[in-house]
């Protein structure tokens with residue numbers, strides 16, 4: 001499909017062709033930074049490289065600023081995509097708090113950053129597609145087509161050079177790690193938060209910790225993403241390099257913030273946690289206990305009710321599925337799927353702005369919870385627990401909540417994990433839950449025995 005090119009906006013040219021399926025790691029390593037990857041259970045795996053356009057924003061209007069910059073960019077598209085999944089998309093994310101990217105390791109991350117990749121490999125159900133995008137003075141159709149042919153050769157050569165018999169780089173190993181929060185400080189913070197909840201000042205607050213790990217070898221980007229894909233196929237997996245200087249924010253989250261297609265909205269309430277058992281019977285027992293546990297059900301229902309309320313002004317109808325247990329490799333959660341039909345056309349970023357932060361990562365009432373988080377946590381959340389995802393020309397998109405995540409530099413990773421606190425939360429149990437929530441990333445960093 002071709003769209004008329006508007007003379008007032010920067011032109012966008014996008015060309016796509018089908019290619020032989022390369023190994024993900026071969027394509028990843030062949031493409032220059034900054035790279036992006038995105039994958040969702042019901043979506044293609046996308047690998048992006050470079051930036052044909054970068055949109056950044058900060059402050060309270062960052063959602064609206066990205067929306068209008070995206071609309072201007074897509075307004076001028078000359079697009080031959082071949083398949084839906086390879087149509088131009090902007091990939092990126094936001095900071096959790098306004099002004100929340102100040103401290104280490106967030107220096108290279110703006111408060112909002114979205115990228116239209118210069119080169120994109122889309123691993124879709126109907127094949128693998130290579131796309132080249134260009135904007136502004138680079139947006140010359142003949143140049144883009146010539147680049148597309150060169151990129152096909154590059155990926156093909158990289159894939160042929162990769163020996164499928166060569167084992168993946170091993171997990172790097174950790175030489176030393178440091179917590180942002182001691183056990184004593186944690187106990188004090190949880191007791192103070194629980195005191196405020198019991199006093200009626202707050203209903204719920206999610207407090208997080210960070211864990212800094214020095215790596216024994218360079219962080220193996222592609223191998224880590226491959227391993228996370230195998231272990232968390234039902235999660236949203238994301239990876240963002242903010243520049244070409246070697247840091248990346250990545251993770252595998254079970255929590256979808258919102259997906260919008262036309263007027264159909266899908267979202268999740270996910271809160272309330274228990275561990276995995278040693279046996280299927282123990283797993284079942286833990287799941288039953290979670291479903292019957294008043295504290296966890298209350299913590300979960302606050303999220304489900306709030307998500308429904310936040311969607312109400314936009315929705316012609318909302319329906320929530322049954323509360324059930326979502327079982328992941330390392331933990332089990334209470335989960336309620338929620339769908340809605342919108343009462344008017346909306347851009348996905350309007351919904352992202354309305355829903356973020358859900359009480360699964362912020363709290364209630366939102367302002368008081370956010371203030372408590374800022375006052376209590378001795379580190380910047382940056383993009384942790386914030387919306388990450390993609391948007392397209394139609395205003396459709398999919399966003400996940402960036403939990404089970406870390407920032408990696410070649411020799412260091414900083415992991416983040418949080419817990420929802422309600423009136424009867426116990427500091428020691430919540431401490432243990434944080435350790436469980438580090439596992440998805442920590443398991444990929446610790447050396448194999």
Ligand SMILES: C=C(O[C@H]1C=CC=C(C(=O)O)[C@@H]1O)C(=O)O
Pocket residue numbers: 206208255270271272273333359360361385403404416417418419420437
């Ligand atoms: C804030 C996190 O998890 C949230 C999502 C699911 C369950 C949660 C809980 O049970 O506390 C949290 O609300 C995190 O993993 O860092």
